[in-house]
Amino acid sequence: MLDRMNSLNSILTELHSMLLGLNFEIERDFKSFKESKEAPGIILEITKPVTQILILVRKSDLYPGVKTMFASLREEIRYLKELVQDRAIGLELENDPDIDNIMDKFLKTSSD
Amino acid sequence: MKVFCTGYFLEVISDLEKKNNYSGIFKDVCTYFSDKNIDELHITKDILRNSPGIHSINKYRIPNSTIGIGKRGSYRCISMCNVKSDKIFVDFIYPKTGSEGSENITKEGIKSIAINITNSIQSGNIYEIDLQNEQIIDLKGNRIK
Numbered sequence: 001m002l003d004r005m006n007s008l009n010s011i012l013t014e015l016h017s018m019l020l021g022l023n024f025e026i027e028r029d030f031k032s033f034k035e036s037k038e039a040p041g042i043i044l045e046i047t048k049p050v051t052q053i054l055i056l057v058r059k060s061d062l063y064p065g066v067k068t069m070f071a072s073l074r075e076e077i078r079y080l081k082e083l084v085q086d087r088a089i090g091l092e093l094e095n096d097p098d099i100d101n102i103m104d105k106f107l108k109t110s111s112d
Numbered sequence: 113m114k115v116f117c118t119g120y121f122l123e124v125i126s127d128l129e130k131k132n133n134y135s136g137i138f139k140d141v142c143t144y145f146s147d148k149n150i151d152e153l154h155i156t157k158d159i160l161r162n163s164p165g166i167h168s169i170n171k172y173r174i175p176n177s178t179i180g181i182g183k184r185g186s187y188r189c190i191s192m193c194n195v196k197s198d199k200i201f202v203d204f205i206y207p208k209t210g211s212e213g214s215e216n217i218t219k220e221g222i223k224s225i226a227i228n229i230t231n232s233i234q235s236g237n238i239y240e241i242d243l244q245n246e247q248i249i250d251l252k253g254n255r256i257k
Contacts, residue, residue, distance in 0.1 A: 075184040078208075082216050086160065086171065089219045093161040093169070096219070102226045107167050109233040110194040110201065 185209035
């Protein structure tokens, strides 16, 4: 059991390193990430299997031995998904006429 | 740079402060803003909507010093910047993790925050955050926190 736990921990650690690297690259050039049409789809394709892995690990008898790395990996996945969601919200707001009116009103009232 | 908050922000932080994991929330907010200027806060990557050099809506990730987690699990604070008048307005803050941890905010949520900030300024229901002394002061100069 200990061997299986160590193996699983190594896999989760590698996945975590990969996602950390991905997040680092996104943050390093966030403008390109925002402008890229392909990036969000690719990121979601990456997060899907990792999420499946997390679900399986959570149900596994090995979970107690890997829960620290499990939690780190889950945080990283959530953060990636949040970046993709924020990008989508940003684009929606760019094309939302309501928000233009709100921002104009904000500018006037907050400039006094 | 001056940082203001709405009445709603006061309610939110008062509620969160009662929980052990978030007891340092107001101090964390003050610490986050105290070493930054408006240009930095306006052009941060956490922009949800902006007109460069004029105004923006931002989501800042403010570390939670109480439980010592990094920015992944930090507070999310939705704010608006008016660059020319050198003012930041905060309305909503929520933790990403812990007992009160929330999912990501939606587009409609962002819009209602922007409306609430604008209406609060218009109606005078706005308070200044004194970052250095970690206090909140109303428009008459009375300390309310």
